[in-house]
Amino acid sequence: MNIGIIVYSQTGNTDAVAQKLQEKLTAAGHTTTLERITVTGNVSPGAKDFQFTSSPAVDQYDAVIFGAPVQAFSLAGVMTSYLSRLSSLSNKKAACFVTKQLPFNWTGGNRAISGMKKICASKGATVCETGIVIWSKSGREQNISACVEKLSRVF
Ligand SMILES: Cc1cc2nc3c(=O)[nH]c(=O)nc-3n(C[C@H](O)[C@H](O)[C@H](O)COP(=O)(O)O)c2cc1C
Numbered sequence: 001m002n003i004g005i006i007v008y009s010q011t012g013n014t015d016a017v018a019q020k021l022q023e024k025l026t027a028a029g030h031t032t033t034l035e036r037i038t039v040t041g042n043v044s045p046g047a048k049d050f051q052f053t054s055s056p057a058v059d060q061y062d063a064v065i066f067g068a069p070v071q072a073f074s075l076a077g078v079m080t081s082y083l084s085r086l087s088s089l090s091n092k093k094a095a096c097f098v099t100k101q102l103p104f105n106w107t108g109g110n111r112a113i114s115g116m117k118k119i120c121a122s123k124g125a126t127v128c129e130t131g132i133v134i135w136s137k138s139g140r141e142q143n144i145s146a147c148v149e150k151l152s153r154v155f
Helices: 013-027 077-085 109-122 140-153
Strands: 002-007 031-036 038-040 051-054 063-071 093-100 126-134
Touching: 002 013, 013 031, 013 063, 013 093, 013 140, 063 077, 063 109, 077 109, 093 109, 093 140, 109 126, 126 140
Parallel strands: 002 031, 002 063, 063 093, 093 126
Antiparallel strands: 038 051
């Protein structure tokens, strides 16, 4: 399968998970491309008018995996804006993951994932799996491995 892994990462955590995911999927025989969403200007929570310097197209992929950080108890605005601008995800399998700092359930992970799922579904994708990596929790490496394993299994 030709899989695009499309990430937004401000400080590298989400990117690190995406790289592990790419290694795993490539080892399983898939063609994978890791693409980064980049912007200039203000990215603080609440900002909306992002200037995209890289906004990867997804048409060429059979499946897409989107990854982003949780910010201000929600999906990072850059990823919300990127996903909303995509014209279509129809006939594509999709998976989504987020990384976050805080360990508690109410600190944005579930909300961010539901936001991603909702936009992907509205563009016609079938979202097969999701994952949350909590950066501050002990056993982070196991958390990352479990997330990578869970997401890669559906392709
Ligand atoms: C502006 C901002 C807001 C954040 N808000 C939250 C939050 O609400 N909940 C949480 O668990 N982590 C929060 N974090 C932590 C990030 O989600 C976490 O460090 C994440 O792994 C960063 O991913 P990145 O390195 O790919 O940017 C926030 C970080 C920033 C910079």
